[in-house]
Amino acid sequence: MNLKLFALLLLCGILTGKAHSQELNLFSYWYIEDNAIGFISLSDVYALSEHPDSSAIPDIKKLSVDQSLSIALDGAYRQRFFRGTGISESDNVYIYNYAENKLKTFKAKELQVIALLDFYASVEEWPFSQYDYMIGFQIDNSQLTDFKENYYDVLVYIGKETPFITGALEPITWDRAEAKDKTLLSTVPTDDSFFTDREITDYTVGDTYTYESGGYTYYIQNLFDGNNELFVRHLIVLNSATKKLVCERLYDQWEGNGLTSLNIRGEENEYADYQWTGKLFNGMDPVIFGFQYFSFGCPYITILNSNDEEVYIYCDNRH
Structure with a gap:
């Protein structure tokens, strides 16, 4: 066909x-x-x-x-x-x-x-x-x-x-993080198991970007491997008022999936609206999604809470 x-x-x-x-x-x-x-x-x-x-x-x-x-x-x-x-x-x-x-x-x-x-x-x-x-x-x-x-x-x-809450999702436009943001991130107790479980040990932290909305402050970090190639992005979401960690994720790329582009303020991006966040479902916490594309497997939507909740998508992928 x-x-x-x-x-x-x-x-x-x-x-x-x-x-x-x-x-x-x-x-x-x-x-x-x-x-x-x-x-x-x-x-x-x-x-x-x-x-x-x-x-x-x-x-x-x-x-x-x-x-x-x-x-x-x-x-x-x-x-x-x-x-x-x-x-x-x-x-x-x-x-x-x-x-x-x-x-x-x-x-x-x-x-x-x-x-x-x-x-x-x-x-x-x-x-x-x-x-x-x-x-x-x-x-x-x-x-x-x-x-x-x-x-x-x-x-x-x-x-x-x-179940939809209409008009409450927004596309993310990232700003480059300032020195104070990086200082704050260095004090946040993130989960090392995200790295150890994937055997990610040899990497360098590159550019960090930030976004703020709905009482949350979002950070996304580019991580580079030993060959200085982007291979992982690290998402950290904080409560803007308390500075407490709300959600953390790693997004990697391999044969079956890749990293989508980031819409960065001041930079032209033809595919600007990959990442979205906000309220989506009645009775549920806000969501965030759009950091990866998939050739094998299926995508998912992340719920912004500390329960590691994901809403997976059945995509009938028969690879």
């Missing part, structure tokens, strides 16, 4: 009482340019049955190769999808573009469920098995025209009520 894809983030889950990170299931959303459709794969949470009478898809041998590239799932196959994913026909699909601050709502019962051949499968492998498909919702992208074709900064939740 020759598909051109644009990924955006999708949040899908069920909230019971207050929202907690473990109650939010995150998924990727794809805009499939060749088909001009949006697609939400829920295959990561759809447990497929080995029994032929419970297959997630119809008998591929009864379809041509072209017909089997994308299959509309109706009747028993649609029912199995809802049972297998735990989503209800009565749920709503809330699509929130936080960069544009636009929120759209769709009814799950009105959305087509489809099986889309995995991007790494080959037509030469026909007839395909159910494991060769991504199964999920098809979205009519024409209904998202006011997103201005910005599908990267989108989060989606599937449930009875929206």
Whole structure:
């Protein structure tokens, strides 16, 4: 399949009482340019049955190769999808573009469920098995025209009520840290295990940048290896009033992921709005995200507290 894809983030889950990170299931959303459709794969949470009478898809041998590239799932196959994913026909699909601050709502019962051949499968492998498909919702992208074709900064939740706090996320513009900031950081008792667990011992601290908002002071440090190449960024978030540590993370890069650009005040950056922070979910602490991109594995959103909470995104990455 020759598909051109644009990924955006999708949040899908069920909230019971207050929202907690473990109650939010995150998924990727794809805009499939060749088909001009949006697609939400829920295959990561759809447990497929080995029994032929419970297959997630119809008998591929009864379809041509072209017909089997994308299959509309109706009747028993649609029912199995809802049972297998735990989503209800009565749920709503809330699509929130936080960069544009636009929120759209769709009814799950009105959305087509489809099986889309995995991007790494080959037509030469026909007839395909159910494991060769991504199964999920098809979205009519024409209904998202006011997103201005910005599908990267989108989060989606599937449930009875929206969990989103709209208009409360902001892109981070970093300032270069001053001497007083570096002095303060030297007094903060950070967690050495972040380094020892990754066997990070030989490094040099490079530039440090800072940002302040919502009662928090953020610091991001560039760390360089023995070859003077950037390989890790160290995030430290303090309570602005107490100077106490709120959250700490290390972001590294390797074969499967890389470090995104920083939007630094006074410097031109074509991809300026990678990092975002602020309130996002009702009943939860503020969040921060956007420091890495992933070729292998899936991204996540960090909750700003001392509990090491992350909201991971199911991205159906079949590398």
